[in-house]
Each structure stands twice: as C-alpha cells, then as structure tokens.
Amino acid sequence: MSTMAEVIEPTAGTISAADLASSQHSRATVGDVTVADPRMTCRGVDVWYGAKQAIKGVSLDIGKHEVVSMIGPSGCGKSTFLRCLNRMNDTIDGCRVTGSIKLDDVDIYDAGLDPVPLRAQVGMVFQKPNPFPKSIYENIAYGPRIHGLTNNKAELDDLVETSLRKAGLWEEVKDRLDQPGTGLSGGQQQRLCIARTIAVSPEVILMDEPCSALDPIATAIIEELIDELREHYSIAIVTHSMQQAARVSQRTAYFHLGDLIEVGETNDIFTNPKHKLTEDYITGRFG
Ligand SMILES: Nc1ncnc2c1ncn2[C@@H]1O[C@H](COP(=O)(O)OP(=O)(O)OP(=O)(O)O)[C@@H](O)[C@H]1O
Numbered sequence: 245m246s247t248m249a250e251v252i253e254p255t256a257g258t259i260s261a262a263d264l265a266s267s268q269h270s271r272a273t274v275g276d277v278t279v280a281d282p283r284m285t286c287r288g289v290d291v292w293y294g295a296k297q298a299i300k301g302v303s304l305d306i307g308k309h310e311v312v313s314m315i316g317p318s319g320c321g322k323s324t325f326l327r328c329l330n331r332m333n334d335t336i337d338g339c340r341v342t343g344s345i346k347l348d349d350v351d352i353y354d355a356g357l358d359p360v361p362l363r364a365q366v367g368m369v370f371q372k373p374n375p376f377p378k379s380i381y382e383n384i385a386y387g388p389r390i391h392g393l394t395n396n397k398a399e400l401d402d403l404v405e406t407s408l409r410k411a412g413l414w415e416e417v418k419d420r421l422d423q424p425g426t427g428l429s430g431g432q433q434q435r436l437c438i439a440r441t442i443a444v445s446p447e448v449i450l451m452d453e454p455c456s457a458l459d460p461i462a463t464a465i466i467e468e469l470i471d472e473l474r475e476h477y478s479i480a481i482v483t484h485s486m487q488q489a490a491r492v493s494q495r496t497a498y499f500h501l502g503d504l505i506e507v508g509e510t511n512d513i514f515t516n517p518k519h520k521l522t523e524d525y526i527t528g529r530f531g
C-alpha cells in the first residue's frame with residue numbers, strides 16, 4: 245500500500261529526439277478545453293510507458309468548484325491521465341510524462357518540486373477503498389501529523405472530527421474511533437478514504453472509479469458527497485458509468501486511445517455529442 249509518507253523518486257523524465265519525433269499528437273480536441281477560472285491547467289501532455297504512448301498531447305483545464313468526469317473505453321488512458329495530475333505516474337517504472345501541468349501557477353513537474361506535499365494538495369481516492377491497517381482515528385490523523393498541520397492533540401481531534409463530518413461519516417463512527425478502519429463496510433471505507441484525503445487540506449481531489457466496488461446505496465451517498473465537496477474542492481473523477489458522470493459532473497471529457505476527443509458541458513456531451521467517436525461511445529455502439 246502506498247502512503248503519503250513514502251517519498252518516491254521520479255523516473256528520469258528525459259525523452260529522446262526519436263521519441264519526440266514519434267509522438268503522435270492529439271487530433272484537435274472538439275470543444276473548449278479551457279475554463280475561465282482554472283485550478284489546474286494541462287497543456288500538451290504526453291505519457292509513455294516505455295516505448296508505448298498512452299496519452300497523446302492532451303490539454304485540459306480543471307476549474308475551481310467543478311467536477312470534471314473522464315469517460316472512455318477501457319485502456320483509453322483515463323487512469324494514466326488522472327495519475328499525471330499528482331505525479332502518481334512517478335511511481336511506475338518506465339513511465340514518462342512530458343508537457344505542462346500546473347496547479348494554480350506552479351509547474352508540478354518542476355525538478356525542485358517535492359511530490360509528497362503535492363499529493364496532499366492533489367489527493368487521490370482509488371477504486372478499491374484502501375484504509376491503512378490502523379484505527380479509524382489514525383487513518384485520518386496520520387496525514388495531518390506527518391505534514392505538521394496541527395499543534396496539539398485537541399487540534400488534531402478537531403481536524404479528525406471535521407474531516408469525518410465533511411465526508412458524511414462522523415455519526416456512524418464517532419463512538420468507535422479506536423476500532424480498525426478495515427472493519428467498516430465498503431461504502432464507509434470509501435468515505436473514510438475521502439475523509440483522509442480531505443484532512444490534509446487538498447485543493448483538488450482525484451477519484452478513479454470510486455464507486456465501482458460499492459452497492460447502489462453507498463454509491464448514492466458518495467455521489468451526494470461529491471456534489472457537496474465541489475463547494476470547497478476541484479474534483480476530477482474517472483467513471484465507467486455514464487449515468488454517474490451525468491449526475492455528478494459539470495464537464496465531461498471523452499478519451500479514446502490516448503486522445504482527448506471531446507470535452508464540454510456534461511449535458512451537451514450526453515445529449516448532443518459533436519464527435520462521432522463520442523456519439524458511438526455514449527450510445528453504446530463502442531466500448
Ligand atoms: N503500468 C503500466 N505499464 C505499462 N502500460 C500501462 C501501465 N498502465 C497502463 N498502461 C497502458 O496504458 C494504456 C492506458 O491505460 P489506463 O490504465 O490509463 O486506461 P484506463 O482508461 O484507465 O482503462 P480502464 O477503464 O480499464 O481502467 C493501456 O494501453 C494500458 O495497457
């Protein structure tokens with residue numbers, strides 16, 4: 245299990261001239277990849293696994309207070325692109341990222357930038373809930389403690405409570421904070437992981453299919469939570485459920501074989517897709 249405390253050295257990010265020459269740049273994305281008030285800006289992002297290019301010249305903004313969903317057939321690069329946004333790809337041997345990705349005005353791939361605090365600012369929630377093998381309290385307190393966010397036990401207690409409240413879990417766990425996080429139900433564990441992410445004051449939350457292991461009731465709770473979290477955070481969510489994308493996101497990005505094919509208002513993408521590949525996917529003819 246990876247923890248925020250692990251310092252993972254980036255793999256050498258150099259790309260040879262031959263690689264660059266073979267870079268297949270994206271067909272122009274249909275729709276406006278920019279927003280008026282961006283939190284993150286990605287420009288011309290390429291990702292390679294060894295010699296294989298998985299993301300091709302993708303540019304996309306993630307706005308403040310918005311949920312962007314990323315959809316597309318299996319293997320099209322959704323998780324790869326999401327992992328670029330907090331340098332989780334650094335942890336994969338042979339994975340190289342080029343192009344520009346900024347959080348506010350800071351280039352997150354700057355050689356001097358420490359990815360550990362970055363991964364607190366741009367937090368990630370995974371498909372399978374992955375609580376630490378520690379108590380519910382410690383799952384939340386761990387991050388703030390290693391990042392030095394509180395001065396004493398009372399402040400830490402407060403932060404644990406506030407984070408669990410924001411994640412809609414406090415009432416269910418307040419009487420058993422010392423019990424293992426792994427003893428919660430799947431939906432509760434996923435909210436615990438969201439609370440853990442929130443506890444270190446992120447600006448952006450990345451979610452990679454956060455509900456795919458959950459039943460419809462737990463899914464509905466998480467979706468409601470995502471909508472509430474938008475007030476404070478920018479959220480990018482990968483989902484295989486078009487209904488979920490339609491319910492939770494304001495903008496939707498459609499990926500296909502490493503290209504960002506189309507991006508737009510979620511409602512427009514689902515009711516009036518402009519690119520044939522988008523239309524084929526959302527009407528179920530592909531993927
Ligand atoms: N660690 C890795 N090493 C090598 N290739 C990888 C690695 N991870 C992903 N890839 C390849 O990169 C491409 C994009 O994969 P990615 O996991 O980003 O797709 P995805 O859209 O998230 O798919 P899914 O919907 O199945 O989760 C695929 O061709 C995949 O095989």
Ligand SMILES: [Mg+2]
Pocket residue numbers: 322323324452482
């Ligand atoms: Mg994936």
